[in-house]
Amino acid sequence: MGRIWVMYKKELKIYFDSPIAYIFMVVFLGVTSWLFFRTFFLIKVSSMRSFFMLIPWMCLFFIPAISMRLWAEERKTGSSELLLSLPFQEWQVVLGKYFAALTVYVLTILLTTPLAIVVGALGEPDWGVIVGSYLGSIFLGAAILGIGTFVSTLTTNQIVAFIIGVLIVAALTVVGQPLFTLFLQGPLAVLTPYAEWLGLANHFTSISRGVLDSRDFIYYLLMTALPLYLTVKSVQASKV
């Protein structure tokens, strides 16, 4: 645990010593607030539903932007030579880096809570739904970040890591959307429940309805653990 902590501190320091974390937060908050308030005062309903509907699509583009540098940059500048010559085990480095990136994301999500306060001040929203949705946002982000971290080990180019990350996450999101499952007709119809289960955003929707089903959390934990396991394997594979 202590080893992960050392790695975590260093990685978090880099996020906040360079402008990456600040730019990420400002843009994320700016875009979500704008899209939310654009309709909020027109609809005149004291709910954050339209805000949380945005989250899966925001995460799709924003989270690969945090994770793209995690490994690609180290490889590019050669600092991975130095990093991997330090007495860490690969999984300690992978987890330290992952949790640092997760912290940036969770902090950003927590910075949107003033929106909830505004909504609460103007009416009487369902607080259970809001708390559930925040929880869902964090689990959804954790899974996308895991995928992004893995993709980052596959290339030395951050832009490539970003684009491939977005593509994979987009595929996993779209697969569960009605627009996609609609096409599963005839003999393919048996696949519909599987496609819906696989869809990244579907579980988020069910959590953000305020239904805390353990199956949804297990899904996200699985979608986080598997990419992180692959990340460790990918880092080890570079040594052969």
Place this chain on the structure above:
Amino acid sequence: MIEVENLTKKFGATLAVDNVTFTVKPGEVVGFLGPNGAGKTTTMRVITGLIYPQAGTARVNGYDIWDDPVAVKRSLGYLPESTPLYEEMGVVDFLRFTAEARGIPKKDIRARVDEMIETCALKDMAFKDVSELSRGYRQRVGLAQALIHDPPALILDEPTSGLDPTQILEIRKLVRKLGESKAILFSTHILDEAQKTCDRILIITDGRLVGEGSPQELAAMAKGSSLYRVEYRGELQRLLSAVPAHMKVVQEQRLPDGWMALDISSSEADDRSEELFDAVVAAEGKLRRLARKEATLEEVFLHLTGGGEA
């Protein structure tokens, strides 16, 4: 103590390191000398556990890279080639991170960082970001991170490349001082540097160790022979049978005007031009040029690495 045993590393079909074996004892600075692409960096990366070899092993301080890679890394200081560092980090932050990563107890970290700043003369740069440093200072930060846990073994990959002459001298002096107690393996492609800094030199080319010895031994090896340049006309076979046993034709070239240019090496160090002259007479040939030249360490190096004619 660094031990490398029958190390073989392939990248795809290319053989980067071929069955290399050597030892670096504590209190010894060993120079790893070879042309670019000879396998120096690959060997060093295997010892530091960055890559695994196909065959053979390496041990640092008794720990095997296969059995306990983390212990190997803990016993090592490594300065990678071209010194990659974290550009966004401050010098002190970076050193604190490496100190923590190398498991120095929390209460000692501050003292160790201060000591490294002192040893590597980083005082003026301590609060700057790594990205603001010049090449020389970067190199010192690289050395500081390698030394911060006072490791028994050090691996320095071309520590002087890209530095100015004063900086090179400083680094060499530091390496000599550290070499009094530590096992140091230090790679270079500059012969003169290996000669001045190292107790022992390993010469590597195409992944194979081709020569080993102290600079004095290698120099003696060089001094022990000499080279004669001769231009000769007549029967080559007759000359070959007439030259004394210690001489050998290493290169022959037919000149357009019917003469032959011969390079003849002799294992005798003193001047034997006279015997060669007699041999030409005995072969009933003609001689129009005879020059003698003593081999230098450089020629030994070129000879061993097959780098061409000196």
